[in-house]
Amino acid sequence: MMKNAFSIARKEFTDTITSKRLWLIAGIFLLFSIASTYSTSFSFMIGGQQAVRPMAQIASTIASTMAYMAPLLGIALAFDAISGERERGTLRILLSRPIYREDVVNGKIISALAVIGLTIAVSSLASVSVSILLHKVAVTLDDVARICIFIVFSIVLSFAYYAFSLFISTFSNKSSHSLIISIGIWIFFAFILSIISSFVTIAVLGPPPTRAIAVFNRTRRGFGNFTSPGVPASELEEYLSYMRKAAEISSIIQAFSINYHYTQITDSLFGFAAGPLGFGQRERTIASIPTVLSTRLIDIIVLIVFPIVFLVASYMVFTKRQEK
Amino acid sequence: MSLAIETEKLVKIYGNGKSMVKALNSIDMKVPKASVFGLFGPNGSGKTTLISILVGLLLPTSGSARVLGFDATKHSVEIRRRVGLLPEGFGFYDHMTALENLTFLATLDGIPSDQRKKRALRALETVGLKDRADAKVSTFSRGMRQRLGIAQALLKDPELLIFDEPTVGIDPEGAAEFRNLVRRMNREGKTVMLSTHLLYEVGMICTHAAIIREGRLLVQGSVDELYQSVRKEKGFRYEIRVKPGSEIPLQEIRSMPSVVEITQSDNRVTILSKNDMGSSLFSLITKSPYKDLVESLTPVEPSWEEIYRFYQEGG
């Protein structure tokens, strides 16, 4: 019966919406994302050139902040979702009511979906609109559509971390343990895996061709224009082929990192942002939305499957578990 | 006699391999309807495990339990609809008030929305917390939390109440109020089962009791039956109070056939006898010279310590 799940969800939602934890994360996100649009727009001014799509430039900057905040939001909502109730003894009081164990998990998930959806949508829209006003850029309908897609995948990313952290929380007796494990996994996916990936790249391919880097740096200044005059086509080709192989290795190593898949999607969506390698592919033009969605289909699937797997696992662990 | 709770060969094993603990070892327990049933046992004897199985929080390793006619493994939701439980080690939502906590729990109990607040307030009143209804639980003392715990078990006005160590942390006055509450509910025809490791608590309110040790029920039955069987083994004891300053001749009592031992201190004479000799003692003290010297004659019931020791040593 979903009635009980909704009763639990309603209480949970009120608790979360009024919690300091949520407002802290949302506040930090707004601050960082708006501040970082300044630093990108500043580097443009130094470069003396306008971006191909200023709006996409702003959005991609916000997306790179989101790549950190969305997982933290998910973890913040989930790490003590079950273990906290267990620690405080409220789980016993809940489970002594005429409800099913599923109702407790369902209530938590419903509330989390609402909170994550609301927080990410509102804070993204807020930071995008503030940035638009501050930098006075024009917005097209296509931009709006891209931002909506970005919001959807950010919610999925956050929810993926929620699901993972909930899973840990279901069998953990201590919220501190489940927090440490969840943050550990986040650090692994967000930082360590990309470091490992660059080590492996260098081990397999050798260091990147030095002249190619110089070429790259020269071309980078003229944003979006790889064919700088005076650079031999062969060197450019050497550089590009190194980058392609590096991206391949990275995609294999990071196949299980949802952060990587998320970044792949937002990168294609907004065209600019550097991948986790620091010198990932830079597409000069922005692909159309259908092209983005179809070329990034694998990333999208992984991003969606990940939370489903952990939700199912959470169900299995929690409903099988016995509580004295 | 119809039963509120009945378990059959209930076994619960925690863990496996070397760390295996047999918390319940073939428990056959019968709790009659409209009784106050005390489950007495020392720490770690399996009380909480047994209670948790009854309401479906834990699954038995083998055996079965029926509560109010429902199977505890298959229909635990139906059981929880009818049973008010005070679990061990429970907690409340500290950031919410006592009333908010109870109305939320009343929602999950399936109490219609227009009655939740009324029921919650009534439960708070019953446990003496009505004037703290709007205070946050974080401001509550341990004893107040325990009272709130009792209140949440009363919300749905259940026909069976199961309390796991209800009086821990409650002051003597509160404990006395709790015992009155239990008696009152029992008069209304409700069944109350409570676990305790305090022997005197069993004696004070229970009509029935069971002693559990290391996962085994050593004995169960009505309190009278338990007294009786201990008396049969250990003898019957009577106390004669003599008027201050006077003494009674003891030869006649000593010559009665089943008397084992007579002890005398101040104005008290204690007689231990193999058999029930209440009526013969009574007719004795109504004769002279006793009738002018004796103030009272009372049978001394075995203390719960004695009963417990008796059954612990194997009955």
Ligand SMILES: Nc1ncnc2c1ncn2[C@@H]1O[C@H](COP(=O)(O)OP(=O)(O)OP(=O)(O)O)[C@@H](O)[C@H]1O
């Ligand atoms: N989750 C668990 N895992 C392993 N062993 C357990 C677990 N819970 C209880 N036990 C063991 O089962 C036995 C019975 O425990 P239980 O909590 O039922 O006792 P109790 O009679 O309620 O004790 P107390 O008076 O201390 O509350 C103990 O030996 C305990 O160590």
Ligand SMILES: [Mg+2]
């Ligand atoms: Mg216990």
